[in-house]
Amino acid sequence: MTARTPYFTIPSGCRYHRKDWRNSVFLQIINLILDVATGLVGGACLMRLVMQWQRLPFQNPIGRFVFAVTDWLVMPLRRFLPALGRLDTSSLVAAWLMKLSHVTAMWILGGSQAAFLGILVASLFGVMHWLVSGLSVIILLYAILSWVQPNSGSMMLLSRLVEPWLAPIRNVLPQPGGIDLSPLVLLLILQIAGMLLAGLQHGGF
Structure with a gap:
């Protein structure tokens, strides 16, 4: 008795395409999470930079939120990055470090050259x-x-x-x-x- 011929066959390369698709979706999810997380902290660092440049008060909900989100990163940097006049260099560098961490992580995970x-x-x-x-x-x-x-x-x-x-x-x-x-x-x-x-x-x- 001969085996019945299947209606369709799965190409041998499909498993690799499926694996690539899963890796692509995984990287997109990781990129989205990192984008939101670093964007929140980095954006708050830039808000802190602008508010201090314009000498705006922080005794308000926005100011308290900015301090709560950025103090852990900005305050250690301030020990060796003094302000240049009204320019809060520690907040600016903190924002750049957040973006750098995001780009570097995706560079490593994506195997970029x-x-x-x-x-x-x-x-x-x-x-x-x-x-x-x-x-x-x-x-x-x-x-x-x-x-x-x-x-x-x-x-x-x-x-x-x-x-x-x-x-x-x-x-x-x-x-x-x-x-x-x-x-x-x-x-x-x-x-x-x-x-x-x-x-x-x-x-x-």
Whole structure:
């Protein structure tokens, strides 16, 4: 009695494709987790940097959150990284170290052959992307709260954060009907800056 021929056969290479797919999904999950974790801490470090540059008070929910998330990393660095005037170098380096740890981990897990110098450069670009995206989020929150809760404590803090960025635009931009369009213009500028950063990072120029 002859064996029945199966309706289909599984190519011998499929097991390897399945393994590659699983590895790819695993790396994507790890990358997502690291992106969220390092983005939270690194973004808080940059917020700390900006708040101290503008000498904003930390006696508020946002300031307390920033301290709680970043003290474990910023305070040890501050022992040998003194501030340069209003520039909190320890917070800036802490943000870069968080991005560096993310990029390095994915470099090791992914088996990349890229030079370590490329990882350092990618980390610097990552911090700049954080700055652009973080400021974009702050501008959006400012625009929303200016309509729904213009007198809230959070609105007062956000307005002090964004005013140095919006004031130069207001000085040259007309306000049709008394409507302030400077947040929209700043968001557009930030989007263009993000595109330019991406182009520079990937050798588009």
